[in-house]
Amino acid sequence: MSKYSRFWEFGRKIICVGRNFRAHAKELGNEVPDDPIIFLKPSTAYVREPNKIRLPPNTNELHHEVELGLVIGKNGSNITEENAMEHVAGYCVALDMTDRDKQTALKKKGLPWSLAKSFDTSCPVGDFLPKEMIRNPEDVRLWLKVNDVMKQDGQTDCMIFSPSKLISFVSGYFTLEEGDLILTGTPSGVGPVSAGDRIEAGVNELSSIKFLIE
Ligand SMILES: O=C([O-])CC(=O)C(=O)O
Numbered sequence: 001m002s003k004y005s006r007f008w009e010f011g012r013k014i015i016c017v018g019r020n021f022r023a024h025a026k027e028l029g030n031e032v033p034d035d036p037i038i039f040l041k042p043s044t045a046y047v048r049e050p051n052k053i054r055l056p057p058n059t060n061e062l063h064h065e066v067e068l069g070l071v072i073g074k075n076g077s078n079i080t081e082e083n084a085m086e087h088v089a090g091y092c093v094a095l096d097m098t099d100r101d102k103q104t105a106l107k108k109k110g111l112p113w114s115l116a117k118s119f120d121t122s123c124p125v126g127d128f129l130p131k132e133m134i135r136n137p138e139d140v141r142l143w144l145k146v147n148d149v150m151k152q153d154g155q156t157d158c159m160i161f162s163p164s165k166l167i168s169f170v171s172g173y174f175t176l177e178e179g180d181l182i183l184t185g186t187p188s189g190v191g192p193v194s195a196g197d198r199i200e201a202g203v204n205e206l207s208s209i210k211f212l213i214e
């Protein structure tokens with residue numbers, strides 16, 4: 001069993017990338033960024049099956065965002081793009097649950113997104129997938145269904161910044177540590193979920209997760 005098979009118990013950083021797919025930036029009326037947009041979630045955001053996703057306080061519009069997670073297996077800072085993949089131990093399917101109403105209000109005021117993105121249970125994750133299971137992270141299908149209806153279905157070759165670019169960029173600011181998770185951004189098709197809804201999501205046919213909204 002890999003040392004990283006329960007990476008969510010390491011209690012390390014969750015580093016998230018925003019607007020990394022053109023189609024998603026466009027669907028929310030956002031510009032395509034020149035540099036990666038980065039935000040953080042605390043380790044208390046992790047949730048695993050069979051626990052449920054909880055609605056944050058006073059939410060009107062909780063959105064699902066399916067993303068490919070990169071699990072870091074080797075510490076490093078100022079990592080070059082060429083060496084970036086040496087720092088990846090494996091992958092997982094992850095959700096970046098987002099209080100869209102709150103995010104929109106905060107965005108308008110130019111304020112940080114933390115309350116909209118980093119609440120308890122805002123980061124549901126699937127099982128650890130060792131690196132060998134995904135030969136090319138730029139050729140992965142990300143999909144998500146709500147109550148059995150397909151809502152998101154995208155390919156990671158549409159990412160603006162590749163996993164290697166993201167690792168290199170982020171590690172210039174934050175030292176990457178073993179057990180850290182990088183969420184690489186969501187494809188288009190994000191949308192609302194409410195109490196009682198069932199989310200199923202996966203990467204390729206390899207790993208899928210099922211979460212209920214409480
Ligand atoms: O909230 C957003 O749209 C930014 C984001 O997390 C993403 O693109 O994955």
Ligand SMILES: [Mg+2]
Nearest residue numbers: 065096185186
């Ligand atoms: Mg996201």
